[in-house]
Amino acid sequence: MSGLVLKLAPKERVLINGAVIENGDRRSRLAIMTPNANILRLRDAIHPEEANTPVRRVCYVAQLVLSGDNNPEETRMQLLRGIEQLSQVLTDHDSRTQLAIATKSVLEEQHYQALKALRSLLPREERLLAAARQ
Numbered sequence: 001m002s003g004l005v006l007k008l009a010p011k012e013r014v015l016i017n018g019a020v021i022e023n024g025d026r027r028s029r030l031a032i033m034t035p036n037a038n039i040l041r042l043r044d045a046i047h048p049e050e051a052n053t054p055v056r057r058v059c060y061v062a063q064l065v066l067s068g069d070n071n072p073e074e075t076r077m078q079l080l081r082g083i084e085q086l087s088q089v090l091t092d093h094d095s096r097t098q099l100a101i102a103t104k105s106v107l108e109e110q111h112y113q114a115l116k117a118l119r120s121l122l123p124r125e126e127r128l129l130a131a132a133r134q
Helices: 054-066 072-089 093-107 111-119 122-133
Strands: 004-008 013-016 019-022 028-032 039-041
Touching: 004 039, 039 054, 054 072, 054 111, 054 122, 072 093, 072 111, 093 111
Parallel strands: none
Antiparallel strands: 004 028, 013 019, 013 039
């Protein structure tokens, strides 16, 4: 996580190593210099009842690591299995690239980067699910 820059809107909340921090009345930038800090923007957080699709479920598992609720070592295989299952369905080049980034990030214990790559698949999943309903 070394060198991560967070740009926060007024009153935006972020979870850093288990502590909820709220920004003041102005936009601000925070540079996170501690390697492997657990960081989660609360506006990006997926609530348990919203983890109702395959991509959202894998994102939620990664999020639990970032929030400190799950141990990274104990969660690694669950994340890798979830990514592998997604790769069976999301076979286009862009999705494969993001899934490869997510896999590499999990293996390197860079869970923020894994979550970022997985979240990029949410719009694609939404389109696929909408097309399947029609």
